[in-house]
Amino acid sequence: MSVGSLFLHPSDAGLQVGLDRLTSYLQRTGFAGEPIAGLQDATNIGDRFLQLVTFMGCSPHIEVEPRWPGDEDFCHIRLHQFE
DSSP states (O other), X not given: OOOOOOOOXXXXXXXXXXXXXXXXXXXXXXXXXXXXXXXXXXEEEOTTHHHHSOOOSSSOOXXXXXXXXXXXXXXXXXXXXXX
């Protein structure tokens, strides 16, 4: 199975927003969910994620939970701090 990624970044390259503040905002909007135990810097998708992001294709199937312990091949969010 191929793994895809979607990278979002601010249009202002100089914008400095802490990861905690960004995570809190994404959780309040329903884009991001709760942190995932055992998966560093990752959260589950939020309850509004699938309304805010459109997946194109012929009937895409989106795994939203891990299928077994240690599975990372499911839809989740990871935030990275770039400097």
